[in-house]
Amino acid sequence: MIAGTRRLILTVAAILVVAVMSGYAVGAATAVSGSQLAAADKPSSDDYQDQIDKTEREREAAARRSEELETALETTDAKIVEADAKLRELQGQLETAQAELEAANQKVEAAIVEQGIVADKLEAATAQDEAITEQVEEDAERTAELELLVAAIARETYKGGDGSSSLDIVFGSSDTREVVDEFTAQDSAARVQAHTLAELDEIAAGNRHRGERQAAVREYIAELKAQADALVVELEGLRDIAEDKKTAVQGLLDEQEELRRYLESQREAFIRQQEENERLQERLRSKVLDLVEKKSAAEERERRAALAAQGRLGKGTLAYPTKNVYITSNFGYRVHPIYGYRKLHAGTDFRAYCGTPIYAAASGKVEWATWQPGYGNQVLIDHGYVNGKSVITNYNHLSRFAVSSGQTVARGDVVGYSGNTGSSTACHLHFEVYIDGVVKNPMGYLP
Numbered sequence: 001m002i003a004g005t006r007r008l009i010l011t012v013a014a015i016l017v018v019a020v021m022s023g024y025a026v027g028a029a030t031a032v033s034g035s036q037l038a039a040a041d042k043p044s045s046d047d048y049q050d051q052i053d054k055t056e057r058e059r060e061a062a063a064r065r066s067e068e069l070e071t072a073l074e075t076t077d078a079k080i081v082e083a084d085a086k087l088r089e090l091q092g093q094l095e096t097a098q099a100e101l102e103a104a105n106q107k108v109e110a111a112i113v114e115q116g117i118v119a120d121k122l123e124a125a126t127a128q129d130e131a132i133t134e135q136v137e138e139d140a141e142r143t144a145e146l147e148l149l150v151a152a153i154a155r156e157t158y159k160g161g162d163g164s165s166s167l168d169i170v171f172g173s174s175d176t177r178e179v180v181d182e183f184t185a186q187d188s189a190a191r192v193q194a195h196t197l198a199e200l201d202e203i204a205a206g207n208r209h210r211g212e213r214q215a216a217v218r219e220y221i222a223e224l225k226a227q228a229d230a231l232v233v234e235l236e237g238l239r240d241i242a243e244d245k246k247t248a249v250q251g252l253l254d255e256q257e258e259l260r261r262y263l264e265s266q267r268e269a270f271i272r273q274q275e276e277n278e279r280l281q282e283r284l285r286s287k288v289l290d291l292v293e294k295k296s297a298a299e300e301r302e303r304r305a306a307l308a309a310q311g312r313l314g315k316g317t318l319a320y321p322t323k324n325v326y327i328t329s330n331f332g333y334r335v336h337p338i339y340g341y342r343k344l345h346a347g348t349d350f351r352a353y354c355g356t357p358i359y360a361a362a363s364g365k366v367e368w369a370t371w372q373p374g375y376g377n378q379v380l381i382d383h384g385y386v387n388g389k390s391v392i393t394n395y396n397h398l399s400r401f402a403v404s405s406g407q408t409v410a411r412g413d414v415v416g417y418s419g420n421t422g423s424s425t426a427c428h429l430h431f432e433v434y435i436d437g438v439v440k441n442p443m444g445y446l447p
Contacts, residue, residue, distance in 0.1 A: 079266075080263065080266050080270060080338065081338075083259050083262050083263055083266075084259075084263060084337075084338045086255075086259060087256060087259045087260065087263070090252055090255055090256050090259070091256070093252055094249065094252045094253065094256065097245065097248050097249045097252055098249055100245050100248075101242065101245035101246055101248075101249050104238065104241050104242035104245045105242050107238050107241075107242075108235065108238045108239055108242050111231060111234055111235045111238055112235065114231060115228065115231045115232070115235060118224055118227050118228050118231060119228065121224055122221065122224040122225065122228060125217055125220050125221045125224060126221060128217050129214060129217045129218060129221060132210050132213060132214040132217065133214070135210060136207060136210055136211075136214075139203045139206065139207055139210075142199075142203060143200060143203055143204075146196050146199055146200050146203075147200070149192075149196050150193060150196050150197060150200070153192065153193045153196075154193075263338065267339055270339055270341070271339070271341060274336075274341055274343060277343075277374050277423070278343065280372075280373045280374050281346065281374065284372060284375070285434070285437075285438075285439060288380070288392050288394075288434045288437055289434075289437035289438075291367060291382060291392065291437070292390045292392075292436060292437040293437070312387055313386060313387050313389050313391070313435065313444075313445060314444065314445065315444070315445070315446070315447060316445075316446075316447050317362070317386060317387075317391070317445040318361035318362050318391075318393065318433065318442070318445045318446050319359070319360075319361050319362065319411055319412060319446070319447070320350075320359075320361070320446055320447065321350065321358050321359050321360070321361050321393075321395060321429060321431050322350045322351075322352050322356065322358065322359070322418075322429060323357070323359075324351075325350065326350065326351040327348055327349065327350060327351075328349045328350065328351050328428060329345060329348070329349035330345075330348055330349075330441075330443065331345060331346065331347060331348050331440075331441040331442060331443065332344070332345060332441075333345070346432055346439045347396075347430050347431050347432035347433075347439075347442060348430075348431050348441070348442045348443060348446075349428050349429065349430050349431075350428060350429040350431060351428055352418035352427060352428055352429045353418065353427055354399060354418060354419060354420065354427035355399060355417050355418065355419075355427075356417065356418040356427075356429075357402075357414045357417060357418075358379075358395050358398065358414065358415055358416050358417060358418055358429055359412050359413065359414060359415065360381060360393075360409045360410065360411055360412060360413045360414075360415050361381075361383075361393050361411070361431075361433075361446075362381075362383045362386070362391065362393070362411050363383065363408075363409065363410045363411045364381040364382050364383035364384060364391075364393075364408070364409060365381065365382050365384075365406070365407070365408055365409075366379060366380070366381055366403045366404065366405055366406060366407045366408075366409060366415070367380045367381065367382050367392075367405065368380050368405045369401040369403050369404050369405055369407075369415075369416070370405070371421075371422075372396070372422070373422075374422050374423045375394075375396040375397065375422045375423075375430070376396060376397045376398065376419065376420075376421025376422025376423075376424060377396075377397065377398035377399070377400070377401065377416065377419065377421045377422070378394055378395065378396045378398070378422075379394065379395045379398065379401060379403060379415045379416050380392065380393070380394040380395075381393050381394070381395075381409065381415070389435050389436055390434075390435065390436050390437065391433070391434070391435060391445075392433075392434040392437075393431065393432065393433055393434070393442075394431075394432045394434075395415055395416060395429060395430075395431060396422065396429070396430040396431070396432070397418070397419055397420060397421050397422050397424045397427070397428065397429065397430055398416035398417060398418065398419050398421065398429075399416075399417050399418060399419025399420070399421065399427070400416060400417050400419070401415070401416045402414045402415055402416050402417065403415045403416070433445055
């Protein structure tokens with residue numbers, strides 16, 4: 001359960017880390033591109049080192065923000081963290097899905113336009129084919145007429161006539177005189193026959209050309225029909241894809257809405273939980289304050305008078321509680337990244353992998369080594385009066401103790417080992433300092 005929560009919180013934290021590093025990466029890429037374009041301004045080795053140093057600072061800052069985010073989420077129910085992480089993940093998926101849907105719709109629209117173009121071409125080609133067919137039929141009728149004419153003239157010529165009857169046949173006249181009057185420019189039936197044969201040749205040549213054209217047109221029509229059929233299949237497929245994308249987008253939107261409703265439904269319970277945690281922490285602070293107040297007033301005045309002259313508390317009053325000092329979260333107020341709840345982070349968090357020794361920050365008496373709500377395994381040490389001030393420290397989330405209640409310890413003694421107990425999402429040390437019973441920023445008293 002704890003490991004799962006840890007992974008969830010790291011997922012949320014990674015969003016911020018990636019955002020920071022991605023922004024830097026874009027800037028860095030632009031800078032490199034600029035240097036390539038400006039060969040005359042070639043960066044020096046110092047420039048490269050500055051760039052490397054800047055990258056490392058950005059990386060460390062992003063890592064710290066990620067660890068601070070872990071701290072902000074460590075008292076949050078795992079289901080809420082999971083829902084928020086999933087919501088953020090869905091947002092990225094939704095953007096991708098919406099882009100895919102838009103692309104799919106554009107392909108459908110393009111296919112519809114192409115289908116229309118092919119349909120227009122097919123209509124034009126079909127009309128051209130019909131026109132050619134109509135012309136061929138008209139030419140066939142005309143050819144039949146001309147062939148009858150040529151045959152009639154040939155028969156009359158074969159009979160040995162003077163040709164007038166041929167002219168009668170040509171023009172449908174029964175009166176030879178009418179024919180002569182009508183066609184005075186015609187020398188003889190032979191000229192009519194020659195003209196008719198020439199027209200027949202012309203029609204035949206035209207039909208051959210039309211036949212070739214019609215064959216090409218019909219081949220083109222066949223291609224267009226195949227293309228149109230393929231477009232129908234393609235369009236159906238594209239519409240299916242677009243519909244699937246639309247369904248996917250709607251599914252993501254529905255899931256997002258469900259997660260939002262869940263997070264909103266948990267808001268009041270979360271706030272109550274945080275208020276309860278604060279009450280528990282306040283109870284601990286009251287315990288510490290009681291420890292201070294239990295000392296007799298006379299003893300306190302005597303100690304304060306004797307020690308006040310030694311100076312004021314400050315840097316170096318306490319030693320670091322870990323050997324390898326790496327601070328993951330500082331003292332101060334935090335805003336919850338999901339609900340915006342503002343609360344005090346009343347100590348300093350040190351990176352301390354599971355089982356790392358934790359050391360007493362100063363000599364003193366172990367008031368208790370026990371489990372505390374929210375803090376897990378806790379060691380609280382009373383260091384007495386230092387320069388007239390009561391100083392108490394506590395060490396939290398320990399995996400096990402190395403001291404027991406009532407034991408006296410010296411500065412640097414091992415008091416326990418880091419762990420992940422209480423409201424914690426990963427092994428670390430949460431270190432708190434109390435001056436005169438009031439929680440203070442530990443960094444004011446550490447080296």
